[in-house]
Amino acid sequence: MDFDLSEEQRLFRDVLRDFVDREIRPVAREWEASGRYPAEIVATMAEMGLFGLTVPEEYGGLGADMISFALVFEEIARGWMGVAGILGSHSLSCWLLARHGTEEQKERYLPDLAGGKRRTGIALTEPDAGTDLQGIATVAVRDGDAYVLNGRKTWITNARHADPLPVLCKTSATTPAHRGMSVLLVDAGTRGFTVERDLPKLGYKGTESCEVLFEDCRVPAANLLGGAEGRGMQQVLSGLEIGRVNVAARALGIAQEAYSQALAYAGQRKAFGKPIGDFQAIQLKIAEMASRVQAARLLVRWAASRADGGHRVDMEAGMAKAYAAEAAVFCSLAAMQVHGGYGYSTEFEVERLYRDAPLMMIGEGTNDIQRIVIARALLSGAAAIG
Template sequence: MDFELSDEQQLFRDVLRDFVDREIRPVAREWEASGRYPTEIVETMRKLGLFGLTIPEEYGGLGTDMISFALVFEEIAKGWMGVAGILGSHSLSCWLIARHGTPEQKARYLPDLATGRRRTGIALTEPDAGTDLQGITTTAVRDGDFYVLNGRKTWITNARHADPLPVLCKTSHEEPAHRGMSVLLVDAGTPGFTVERDLPKLGYRGTESCEVLLEDVRVPGARLLGGVEGRGMQQVLSGLETGRLNVAARALGIAQAAYDEALSYARSRHAFGQPIGDFQAVQLKIAEMASQVQAARLLVYWAAARSDGGHRVDMEAGMAKAFASEAAVSCALNAMQIHGGYGYSKEFIVERLYRDAPLMMIGEGTNDIQRVVIARSLLAGKATIG
C-alpha cells in the first residue's frame, strides 16, 4: 500500500503548481470580479497539453492516468476553480468520444480536441430535468440521413466554445425512458443551434454557463455517438464517473486553498498581543480543516487509483465527490471565520472560495444522489467496505 505519488506524477504536479502560481493566482481576483474570460490561461493550458487529458496518445492526447487527471483539477482549483471548469466539461466530453465514438468520429474530432484547437462540453441538463436525466424532453427525429433536433438545455459549461457539443436527447419513446436516449454531436455553427444568455452565478466564474436553444437542428446521422441509437444514457453514466472524480478533485483544491489561507492568517494576524493561532478556538478549526483536507485527499486518490486499476468506481467516485465537496464548504466557512471581517471582503481569497464551494455539492449529481448510489452499490453486493 503506497500513498505517495510516483516521480512522474510529482514532476507533473510541480509543473502544474508553477503554472498556477505564475498565471492564475496573480489575476484570479481581478478577472473573476470583472467577469473577464481567461483567454491567456486557456492558451497556456493548450500548450501544456491539458485539453488532451482523456484523449489517447494515438490521437495526440496525453492519455493520462486518473491520479494525474485528479492532480490537474486539484491544483488549478486551488488557484481558481472556475478555470478548472473549462477543462472539466471538455475532458468528460472527450472521454465519451474516445470511449464510445465510431472510428470516423474519433478521427474527425479527437486530434483537434487534444490540442485545444477545438473545445467541447456536454449538454445534459434541461430547465425541468437535472438529476432526473430520464425526464429530458429534447428530441431527435430521423429524417433521411439526418436527425432533426429540438429542445432546450441549460447550465451548459463551454457552450460558446463547444465544437462539437454532445447533446443528450430522445431518439425514440421506448420505455423505460433510458432505452430511447442517444447522444448527438452537434457542430458549432449548425443552423438552429443557438447559445443564448450566460446565466448569472454566485460563483464558478471564469467559464460561461449558458442556455442553449435547439430549433430544427439538422444533425447528420454520422454524428450519432457510437452509431447506434438507444445507448446515450449508458454512455453518459459511464462518463460521469470521470466527471465526479474531476469535481471531487476540484473540491479538494478548494478545501486545500481554504486551509492554506486560514493557516497563514492564523500565524500572521495578532490580537491581544499574540498570533490568533495561539488561541485554542482557532487551533480547533485549523485541526478540523487539516483532517478534512487529508481525508478528502485519500478518498479522491483512492477512487482515482481504483479507476486506474480498471474497476468501475460508481461508489468510490460518489464517496470522494460527496465527502470532498462537503469538506470544501466546511473549510471555506471555517477559513472565513478565522479571517473575521476580512473573510467577508472581496480583497481576500476566502470570499471567493466560500462562493465557489457549494457548487461542488450540486454539480455532477447532488450529494444526496451520491449517497443513494453508494448505498445501492453496497446493498447489491457490487462493492464492499473493509
Template sequence: MDFRLNDEQRLFRDTLRSFVDKEIVPVARDWEQSGRYPTEIVTGMRDLGLFGLAVPEEYGGLGADMVSFALAFEEISRGWMGVAGILGSHSVSCFMLARHGTEEQKQQYLPALATGERRTGIALTEPGAGTDLQGIRTTARRDGDDYVVNGTKMWITNARYADPLPVLVKTDPSASPAHRGMSILLVHADSPGFEVTADIGKLGYKGTESCEVVLTDVRVPASQLLGGVEGRGMQQALSALETGRINIAARSVGVAQRAYDESLSYARERTAFGQPIGDFQAIQLRLAEIAVRLQAARLMTYWAASRMDEGVRMDTESGMAKLFASDQAMACAADAMRIHGGYGYSTEFEVERLYRDAPLMSIGEGTNDVLRTVVAKSLLAGRATIS
C-alpha cells in the same frame, strides 16, 4: 499499500503548481470580479497539453492516468475553481468520445480536441431535468440521413466555445424505460437553428460561462450519432460522469487546500490582544479541523482515481469521493471564513470566493443526496464492499 505519488506524477504536479502560482493566483480575484474571460490562462493550459488529459496518446493526447487527471483539477482549482470548469466539461466529453465514439468520430475530433484547437463540453441538463436525466424533453427525429433536433439545454459549460457539443436527446420518446430511447448527437456549433441564448448569472463558479442552449429544427447528420447506435446515450453519459465525479472531487480538494493555505497564513500574520491569532486555541482547533478534512478528502479522491486506473466499475468509489470531498470543501471554506473574521467577508481576500465556489461541488455531477442513494443501492446489491 503506497499512498505516495510516483516520480512522473510528482513532476506533473510540480509543473502544474508552478503554472498556477505564476499565471492564475495573481489574477484570479481581479478577473473574477471584473467578469473577464481567462483567455491567457486557457492558452497556458493548451500549451501544457491539458486539453488532452482524457485523450489517448494514439490520438495525440496525454492519455493521463486518473491520479494525474485528479492532480490537474486539484492544482487549477487551488488557483481558481471556475477555470477548472473549462477543462472539466471538455475532459468529460473527450473521455466519452474516446470510449464510445466510432473510429471515424475519434479520428475526426480527438486530435484537435487534444491540442485545444477544438474545445467541447456536454449538454445533458434541461430547465425541467437536472438529476433526472430520463426526464429530458429534447428530441431528435430521424429524417432521411439526418436527425432533426428540438429542445433546450441549461447550465452548459463551454457552450460558447464547444464544437462539437455532445447533446443528450430522445431518439425514441415512447421508449420504456426512457433511457432505452436516449442517444447522444455531436452537434456542430455552426448548425442552423443552434443558438446559445443566454449566460446564466451565478453565485460562484465564475471564469467560465454557463449557458442556455436552444436547438430549433437543427439538422444533424446521422453519422454524428455517438457510437453509431441509438439508445445508448444514457449509458454513455453516465460512464463519462464517473470521470466527472473524480474531477469534481479533485476540484473540492483544491478549494480545501486553498482554504487551508489562506487560513494558516492569516493565523500567523494577524494579531489580536498583542499576539498572533494562531496562538489562540479556538483558531488552532479550526486549523486542525481544516487540515484533517483536507487530507482525508485528498486520500479518498486519489483512491477513487486509482481504482479507475485498475479498469473496474467504480461508480460507487467515484460517488463516495465526490460527495465526501465536496462536503469537506464547504466545511473548510466556512471555517476559513470564521478564522478570517470580518475580513473573510471582504472581496479583498480570497476566502469569500472559496465560500461562493464550494457549494457547486455538492451539486455538480449528481447532487450529494442522490449520490448517497447511489452508494447505498450499490452496497445493498453487493456491487461494492467496504473492508
C-alpha cells in the same frame, strides 16, 4: 498500500503548481470580479496539452492516468475553480468520444480537441430535468441521413466554445426511457443551434454557463455517438463516473486552499499581543480543516486509482465527491471565520472560495444522489467496504 505519488506524478504536480502560481493566482481576483474570460490562461493550458488529458496518445492526447487527471483539477481549483471548470466539461466529453465514438468520429474530432484547436462540453441538464436525466424533453427524429433535433438545455459549460457539443436526447419513445436515449455531436455553426444567454451565478465564474436552444437543428446521422441509437444514457453515466472524480478533485482544491489561507493568516494576525494561532479556538478549526482535507485527498486518490485499475467506480467516486464537496464547504466557511471581518472582504481569497464551494455539492449529481448511489452499491453487493 502506497499513498504517495510516483516521481512522474510529483513532477507533473510541480509543473501544474508553477503554472497556477505564475499565471492564475495573480489575475484570478481581478478577472473574476470584472467577468473577464481567461483567454490567456486557456491558451497556456492548450500549450501544456491539458485539453488532451482524456484523449489517447494515438490521437495526440496525454492519455493521463486518473491520479494525474485529479491532480490537474485539484491544483487549478486552488488558484481559480472556474478555470478548472473549462477543462472539466471538455475532458468529460473527450472521454465519451474516446470510449464510445466510432473510429471516424475519433479521427475527426480527437486530434483537434487534444490540442485545444477545438473545445467541447456536454449538454445534459434541461430547465425541467437535472438529476432525473430520463425526464429530458429534447428529442431527435430521424429524417433521411440526418436527425432533426429540438429542445432546450441549460447550465451548459463551454457552450459558446463547444465544437462539437454532445447533446443527450431522446431518439425513440421506448419505455423505459433510458433505452430510447442517444448522444448527438452538434457541430458549432449548425443551423438551428443557438447559444442564448449566460446565466448569472454566485460563484464558478471565469467560464460561461449558458442556455442553448435547438430548433429544427439538422444533425448528420454520422454524428450519432457510437453509431447506434439507444446507448446515450449508458454512455453518459459511464462518463459521469470520471466526472465525479474531476468534481471531487476541484472540491479538494478549494478545501486545501481554504486551509492554507487560514493556516497562514493564523500565524500572521495578532490579537492580545500574540498570533491568533496561539488561541485554542483557532487551533481547533485548523486541526479539523487539515483532517478533512487529508481525508478528502485520500478518497479522491482511492477513487482515481481504482479507475486506473479498470474498475467501475460508482461508489468510490460518489464517496470522494460527496465528502470532498462537504469538506470544501466546511473549510471555506472555517477559513472565513479564522479571517474574521477580512474573510468577508473581496480583497481576500477566502471570500471567492466560499462562493465557489457550494457548487461542488450540486455539480455532477447532488450529494444526496451520491449517497443513494453508494448505498445501492453496498446493498446490492456490487461493492463492499472493509
